Amino acid sequence: MDFAELEAVEGLRWPWHSWPPTTPAAASLVVPTSVLCSPLQHPTAPDLLPLLPYAPLRCASPGCGAALNPFSRVHHGSARWSCAFCGAAANPFPRLLAPDALPAELFPTHSSVEYLLPPDPAEPGGPGPPALVFVIDAATAAEELTVLKDEVRRLMQGLPEGIRVALVTFAASVWVHDLGFEGCARVVVLNGERELESDKVGAAELRNPIEVTGGLMVHTESFEYEQFKSCFRHMFRREGTNYLNMNFNATIEIVTSKEVKICGALGPCISLRRKNNSVSDKEIGEVYDKVPTW
Structure with missing residues (x-):
């Protein structure tokens, strides 16, 4: 290959x-x-990237946590395996282990695998549904606001079932709308007298949250322009599935041997601030407090 x-x-x-x-x-x-x-790339050869219906088997050595992989050494007689990262040899093998029935993780061609994780006991119902919050400047010109409202309505009609939606509008005050109340229009109004300095609510100030979340910023002179409409619709596309083409609450963890140190990460991520000894003294990108988890 x-x-x-x-x-x-x-x-x-x-x-x-x-x-x-x-x-x-x-x-x-x-x-x-x-x-x-x-991580979200669709493989061109799905048969070479197996989906395993169980959680990964991880090294029990303190401070390691590496998963079983083709470089691990397996001891069939004692049903144990040695970690290729830290060298720990006392890891038990709970599943059936035989030379002619090896799990997919040990195949040389499966240097990458995906796991279909079982339900988390701490979350009996599984992770909650995605939540979308629309924050709209109500001081926008009336004709522009009409176009924007039409686009938001169109979008909400095409959302998959179960997605939570919140609406916040602001002008002289901030209005938090209760969309789930059917009796009448109900909102929570927050005082809008706080003043912000100029140059602090512009595009430059929004750069950091956009970059760390993988968000988008579209510059256009009017909501009527096709550039805005096409980008807005593209963000929430479904392509025939019951799920948005988005991913939420992902965690990336890097496990290394003691000879390798992580300098940092570049891209839409933010550190989870979990300390260990796998971080280099030379920092590049998103590290924050010596943490190789994002």
Whole structure:
């Protein structure tokens, strides 16, 4: 399997072909050793990316947590496996383990797998449905506001069932609308007398939340322009499924051997501030308090 085929299966792009063998060699690199990850990429060869109906089997060694993988050593007699990251050899193997019935994680061709996690006992009903909050400037010109309301109504009619929707409008005051109350229009009005300095509610101030959430900013002179309408509809597309083409509350965790340290992450993510010893002293991008979890 060549690099392009491997990338299509795993959603990973490696801008290097060999690992630096020494610390000086690593320090001399012009471009840091990195991995470009596309976790939502649809694999072109689904049979090479199995979906396993159970939780990953993880190393029980404190501070490790690496999952069973093709580089793990399996001891069939004692039904245990050795972690390729920390070297711990006392990890029990709870499932059937036989040389002719190996789990998919140990196949050499399955360097990447996906897991269909069982329900979390802490959340009997599973994770809650997505929530969308529409925040609208009610001081917008009447004709512009009419176009925007039509687009929002059109969008809400096409949303999958179960999605929670909130509406907040603001002008001289802030109005939080109770959309679930059917008897009459009911809102909570918040005092709008607080003054903000100029240059603090513009596009530049919104850059950080947009970047860390993978959001979008569309610049257009009117809501009537096709540029706004097409982008707005594209964000909430479904493509024949009962789910939006969005993903919520994802967590990315990097597990390394003791010889490898993480400098940081670039992209739409924010640190979860979980401390361990896998972070480099050299920080790049989103690290915050020595945490390789986003």
